[in-house]
Amino acid sequence: MEDRRYLPNDRAIQQLVRLRSTVGTIVMTPSQFKDAHFSPLGSFFYFSEQNIANDPLTIALAEREKSNAFKTLSTIIFVSTRDSKGFSVSGYIDLEQSLRSFKTVGVKSHPWAEIFAGHRRLEPDQQDLSFISWNNGKVFYNDSDNYKIIPDAVKGLSFLYKGDGSILTIEKYITEEHSLCTFIESPKHGSAVIYDHRIRRKM
Template sequence: MQKKLSTIIFLQLRQRTGFDISGYIDYEDSLRLNSLQMIGCTNWQAVFEGRILLRPKHSDLSFYDWHSGSVFFNNTSNYDVMHMGISLLFKYKGDLKFIPVTVGDGAFKENVKRTEILSPLYGMVVLYDHIVRKAT
């Protein structure tokens, strides 16, 4: 069995206006778009060097502007955005496992390791690590 890690990054940031934006970022897909130098992609080198902040964008898996109420959902090369009732889920395309974003003992919780980070720079950050299992 070959194993691979896939990570979704959740950020909730306070803007200068005092309102928050939040979103879910497919880390691998975002890195790939950056390596292809796609227009509007995240400049990960600048993020890692501390020159810019990582910010969720309308083109990420999910984006929410808390002031305007604008919501965007986008499938990526790795994930499909799904809804189960009022819950948001992501389905990994490689092994078809569902990745829940809610806290608690819900369905599919065994598919992901959820790590919360309280950052003085970013505020709330949550990493969703999914171990992908594929037959070789």
């Protein structure tokens, strides 16, 4: 506290702290602190075995959690909602990869613990398979561990499942009666569509 008299403002103090200017003390930035204190849940932790929010989307995802982890089912989630600023966003999320990333990395994925607890909305973002910000028209595509993006001018957006080579054509899932396509209206998360793919062989 004595040093505060010789520094111009709190911002300067924070900069010095980040540069480890405090003698004999190792300090971290807020992001480094969060990384260091994150305790991985582990691959054998399942939200479906915990108390989860009574929401149709949350319940549907919990029902698919273990099947995705065991590689008997692969699920893509389409979500159309509003971001924290109130702008419309939509995108496709690889459920298995996103859950696995959260359980082992935590800070680099969707906040699944808060989502399953009902405290946060599931919002797609630029790290997902596909993301559209309707406010500025920006579109992002990313391959995941499980899927390769296949844009097709005729068939529309498709996903190639890397494990067995199957192609999931979104338009076909939507326009035809498909037992593995589920439409959900969630009071919390907005409109969602769940696309399930039964894996032909266990990975």
